[in-house]
Amino acid sequence: MTTKRRPITYTTEGVVVRISNLGEADRIITLVTPIHGLVRGVAKASRKPGSKIGGHLDMLKHVSVSVRETSTLHGLSQASTLNGFRKLRDDLERFSRASYISEISEQFSVENGSNQPLFRLLLSVLEALETTTNTDMITRFFEMRLLQLSGFQPEMSRCVETGIELKPANHLYSAERGGLLSNQAKPVIETALLPASLNTIKLLRFLSKAKLMNAKVIKAGEEEKRQLSRILRAQIHYVLDRGLRSEAFMDEVRSKKTET
């Protein structure tokens, strides 16, 4: 005779990174959690105005929630907000950045895959986005730190083609090879190369070692910012083998801000 496994119930903190509607009034909520990795569960009747958990389980909220594990979608209940990140909700630019960051976090997380450093990084970057005016550099800091945590830190001191130490000069970046390529090197395999000026390389190196509080105060020219963004995004696309949906909106909001 087979016996049914008793469902496990636990309480966890998490950040809501995706919501989709289910049936009449339910929602499927996806959270990035520190111990259980990506958790997907159903919040029953959470779309109804009188729901006790609906208001807590909104996008980009840091919440505490009770999870009842099942063989398919888990059940979510007893949610409460730990940090609602209100300032991310009152500013379109901060919202677009936070959406991008939450999408990458979801893509780099797996179910049942404990990842405390990623969770702490996500929380600290969302907190920083609420207060900083340097949202661009906070986003770059997040991308760099995420690549490091996932084992994809870009190689920035030696040429990925020849292995020779790079001289202080303008070089190139190959996402496929995962690092800088000397401007003297002739790649054996044809690969998409991105320009990396000396200042951009300095910024990349600084970001790889900087703390969040230092990243907030980094100042860079428009060209360096553009190169930095292209390099880190290309690396993330290569690792994920796809682009990110939230990029288009983030770029649109940024370009409108630059126009004004």
Add this chain to the structure above:
Amino acid sequence: MAQSDTAPSVTPPVARLIEAFHRLPGIGPKSAQRLTYHLIRMPKEEAEEFAGAIAELKDRVVLCDTCANISESAECQICTDLQRDKTRICVVEEPLDVIAIERARVYSGKYHILHGVISPVNGIGPNDLKLRELLERLRDGSVTEVIVATNPNLEGEATAMYIQQLIGPLDVKVTRLARGLPSGSDIEYADDSTLAHALESRAEIS
């Protein structure tokens, strides 16, 4: 097409219908099977009426040229109603929201349906919504107020902010539905943003 969950013994017409139901929002594989087997047991006339209703829906229903609501003609009933206030437009996410607001019987203005909400993680941006059409409606200057009635969640708020920025340069008042505690709820269970909005929008007892 999604991989079928049905057993190989299921006949092709049944498997096709199960897959068709499975593609509908909120319908899982089990519900799809249940609905299909319910239709098998249904009298033929009823099943034909059901199929006819779906076919008619696709043949006769269009989006209103003005407000993008579901309509049988180029202009919906609300847009052609001369009794309604032309100076106010209530912007909602989906046609179902129009039905909900109409049920309240307190609003007599016009509507504009966006058919979605800005959702960067789902790849839905402003260009995927009926925002250009909304701007067109405001150009002649007859509208004095736009009421943004998107859902009070993160993406609804972001869409409202975007609309506010879009309409900002025009001489039109942009308002947002009030947010606060729903009737019959407990303060104890309210989330921080709901409580904050309720306190900010508090009203004097008269």
